[in-house]
Amino acid sequence: MKILVFYDNKKDFNIKVIQNILGKHKFDVALYSSEDLQDKNPVDIFSDVTHVLFISKKFVEAVPEFIFYSGYAFGKKLPVLLLSDTSTTVLPAYYANFIIKLDISTIDSYFEKEKNLYETTRKKELAREKLLEKGYSCFDANFVSVVEADNIEIAKMFLEAGFSPSTTNAYGTPVLSLAVRNDLFKMAKFLVTHGADVDMISEDRNYSALMDATQVGDYKNAKMLLANGANPNLHSKDRQTALILAVGRNDPKLVKLLVDYGADPEYKDALGMSALKYAKLFNNAKILKILNA
Secondary structure (H helix, E strand, O other), X not given: OEEEEEEOOOOOHHHHHHHHHHHXXXXXXXXXXXXXXXXXXXXXXXXXXXXXXXXXXXHHHOHHHHHHHHHHHHHOOOOEEEEHHHOOOOOOHHHOOOEEEEOOOOHHHHHHHHHHHHHHHHHHHHHHHHHHHOOOOOOXXXXXXXXXXXXXXXXXXXXXXXXXXXXXXXXXXXXXXXXXXXXXXXXXXXXXXXXXXXXXOOOOOOOOHHHHHHHOXXXXXXXXXXXXXXXXXXXXXXXXXHHHHHHHOOOHHHHHHHHHOOOOOOOEOOOOOEHHHHHHHHOOHHHHHHHOO
């Protein structure tokens, strides 16, 4: 970040305090008094500037100059800051909604937040540049393709570029569900670790990722999802839960896992059947023992 500071006197106490604050954050600082601006090209003065700070009462009172340089900053969409000591100066009313007023006690916290925001934004920009260099345009469809290709390195770049780990494909299927359906354990865990919604329901099957894993007997992904907070009692449009699917698969190992994480054996589907009733219907002694424990 580069801060452009307009001031009156280098001996002003505020100048020293602000220089220390900005220096602590390791910002580039460009200092200008009204005299310094003579014969200066604004293009050069504002080169690479991210914020403009006025701490000069004399400069602000010179309204034409203030309007010119603050207006130039507005045109470049830069934040214009005014130290409170100068805020008693009467400025045109239309500036009220554009000027950010600070005082010595708040300026440090303001720039701390701005630094974090800038670094986050810059990180996203750099990630997008890297993606383009590697031939990936920044579209959801490309992120989806990368997940399905099990390319964690590029998937990480998409997340750094600001993409959500809960992105869906054109059919409304979350990338986490796609990873689970394709038996991509490392990718699924990567997405969960980076904040993917473990309970997000797909629009195509109306399943959660846990239900997708259970349907194919994927114990490893099911356990990982449950360990990361997946709700075992979510249901499909037919009101079938992961536990009902596990019973239907005749999978005692998955049944026990789901029960251990709180799956309800009495929850009824659209047919009025529960996991327990299905186990009785199929006369599965091992599963009945688990459900009745």
